[in-house]
Amino acid sequence: MHTINYIKQYKIFSEKDLAENIFDDNTSIEIYANNMIFDFEVIEGNLLLRGRGCAFPNLISIKGNLSIDAENGEFPKLKKVGGNLTMHCTAVLDQLEKVDGNFKCIVDFNFKNLVTISGNISVKNALVTAFNKALTKIKKVIPVNHQDEVESLSEKGIFNIDIFGDNIIIPHQEIHGEVNIYGKNTSFPNLEFIHGLLKIESRDELEPQFSYDFPMLKKMKGNLKLIKTKLSLPQLKEINGTIDLIISSYAVFHIMEKSGNIIIRHNCGAKLSELKEINGSFNNYGFETCYLDKLEKVKNRFCVFKTNSPNLTEVGDLLMNMGVVYDFRHLKRINGKVSYSHKTNFDTLEYLGKWGDERIKSNYKDYTFPSLKEIEHYLYDKNEGFEHKAKNIYFKVNDNLYVTKNKFIICKLPFYEVFHFPSYHISKLVSVLKLRHHNFENFITREYEREWERYETPFFTKILNKIEKLWNEVEPMKYEEFFNAKNRNFRLFCFSYFGVENLMEKLGAEKINEAEIEVNYYKYNENKNKVLIKKINRYEVHGIKNEKLRLFTRRTSPYSYAIRCWCPSTEKEHWLWIEEEYKDNALMAIASTFRVHENIIPYIKCLKRQGDLLICELTKEIIPQGFPRPLTAEEYFSLLEVET
Known part of the structure; x- marks a missing residue:
């Protein structure tokens, strides 16, 4: 019969509390008094110091x-x-000098004499050193080559151990550290709980054998990693960490019901017949089908290649092979995304986390979700009719922007990737739009009608109405706000609305070179006759350090460049970004701001430019083909007839 040793707790608020108590074994002393001196030499139990300025000069x-x-x-x-x-x-x-247990520290600290920490070390977000060396790099691991060395291990199981010898028996019931096994025929006859990593790597060149004994192991908090190893765990019911099977490994989990991530690599296998819940992801690249007949829930990604899981009811992301038939007769929830197999039905599916990636939908024309009740995140498609079941409807309005009723996301990637990017309230979008547009009508005519995808649905109309309502409620975003924003994509997005000329003025751009050229413009007089007008156009190339834009990295150019020009009819100044290769020739730079398909260029009769719009008048109708390239300066100015 077990004997229970109760821990006596003493709370010290004053010297009187200290004098009235006798401290013996199994005590826990909690000190709340401030600026006291304690004369302990040895404390038999625990000490919790919660009072400031206390000293233990003899401890x-x-x-x-x-x-x-x-x-x-x-x-x-x-x-x-x-x-x-x-x-x-x-x-x-x-x-x-020595800590027999675990060590946890959240403040920067340097130990002058610390030699040994037997347990785990946790120094997250803190720089902790011993002898001026990072503590995490001197964590002690105890090697065991012979059975007699086991006697020196902490009885409390607070150690990290590397077992190199064969036929080693470890008698502990609980181990708080990590265990790495490289020898054969290792046995843990009493072990029920291991807190850290268990790694077994066979060094035998022969076929892996079941030569490791864990007859009582019931729970693991850390990871299980097998390399060229066969392992049977008859009593293990739960593992919180990752199961990773590598190089011809095989594991049998007789009664395990819960696990963390499971990775079965090439030429490996596992039996998981009682597994009900995976609190992580599952990947099977092994040599045999994994039968998961009792599996009900996978929290994260479930790759169903070489698996059979007929009773699955809930999953995070569901990844399937195209053309393979899967049986999900009980599946009700997909909390994330799904890669659809057109031979799989989802007759029972009621909830879908994300739906709308064009890459996936393009492969499947006849998908149906007859029991579907709700979609959490849905990219609108006028041909599906799912918008009435969607909690959050996303509209991709251009290559760089997704909007919903309440937020917007700056992202050029497909829909399923937008959730890795920050989102911002729709009012902030309005404040950015107002950097360029002086009123809502200007936004509609100059941007929405020209650059946004227009959706004929009341759900999108509500977003436009909200933008219009907010237009008179929010102020244009202040330069300091977006310039100091941490997110690079957001800064770039705002820069495009703030205007090149404003950035150049704010950040002190340097003029690189300039050029003038006489151009022939044509206009029609009152008699509708074409009249030649000669003008001198002037162009300037300016550069600005990317570090001023907070865009510089080792992989980018140190400068960004823009060309400055003036409208011939209004004399208004304009700026356009250019590529670095054109920075040394202002005439080539302005010509490079437009790209034209190669097959069209020989048939261009004249060019007419209106701001950032280029109109090509052709000698005959040509279908654009080939690589779009910038015009040369000679091509551009010899063909240019009108510029406004």
Whole structure:
């Protein structure tokens, strides 16, 4: 019969509390008093320091856990912590040499004498060093080559271990660290719970055998990694980490019901007959079909290649092979996306997380979801009629922009990728649009009708109406707001509306070169006769450092370039971005701002330019083909007749 050892808890708020208590084994001392001095030499239990400025000038050893949760604690002689060490604040620990348990720290700290940490180390978002070396790089792993070396392992199971010897028996019931096995015939007859990684890598050149014994193992928190190994786990019911089978490995999970990620690699296999829930993803690239007859739920991605899961009811992303028949007679929820197989029916599907990727829908003409009740995220398609079941309807209005009733996303990628990009409230879109357009009507005529995809549905009309309503409620976005935005795509999006000329003026562009050229323009007089007018056009190339635009990386050019020109009829100044290769010739630069299909160029009679619109008048009708290329300066100016 087990004996229960109760831990006595003492809370110290004053010297009186300290004097009235006797501290023995199995105690937990919580100190809330500030600026007190304690005369302990050894603390048999745990110490939780929650009062500021406390000192322990004679303390040498703590047999339990130490948690430092307050500032300015002093432990000048402390050499050993027998349990876990947790540091939420810095402290004086100049003599600390050993921590038998786990170590967790959230503050930057340097240990002067620390040699050994037997358990796991967690220093997320903190720089912790020992002997001026990052602590994570000196984490100790205990090698075991012979059975007698097992006796030196912590009885509490707080260690990381590499087993190189054969026929090693580890008697522990619980292990808090990592276990790496390279020897043969290793046995853990009492092990029920392992917190860290379990990795088994066979070094035998022969066919892998079931030579590892875990008869009592019930739960694993860490990952399971098998390399050239066969393993049977008769009592394992749950693993929180990833199961990764590599190089001819095979695993049998007799009663396991829950797992994390599962990866079955090439030439590997697994039996998972009792598995009900995967709290992660599943991938089977192995040599045999994996029968998952009791599987009901996969949280993340489920690649169904070489699987049979007839009782699946819920999945994250569902990936299937084209042309393969899958049986999902009970599937009700796909919380993410689906790659559709046209030979698979979804008669029972009620909920779909994402639907609308053009790449997927183009392959399947006859898909149906007869029981579908709701789509969480839907890219509108006028031919489907799913918009009435969609909670969030997305419209791709141009190559760079998706909009919904409440938000917009800047993304050039297909629909399923937009969820990896930040979204912004629709009011912010209006504030950006107002950088270019002085009123809503100007936006409609100059951008919406020219550049946006127009959707004939009330759902899209509501978005336009909302933009119009917000137009008089929001101010144009301030330069400082978008210029200091962290997201690069958002800054670029705003730059396109703010205008090249404004950016050049704000950031102090440098003139690279300039050129003038006499051009022949034509206009018609009152008698409708064509009249030649000669004018001198002037062009300037300016450059700006990309670091000023906050766009510079090692893979980009250090400068961006634009050409400055003036409208012949209004004398109004205009700026256009150009590519770096044209920066040294202003005439080539202005010609490069338009690209024309190669097969059209010999048949161009004249060019008529209106701002950023180029009209090509041809000698005969030609279907554009071939590679669009920029006109040369000679081609451009010899053909240019009208420019406004």
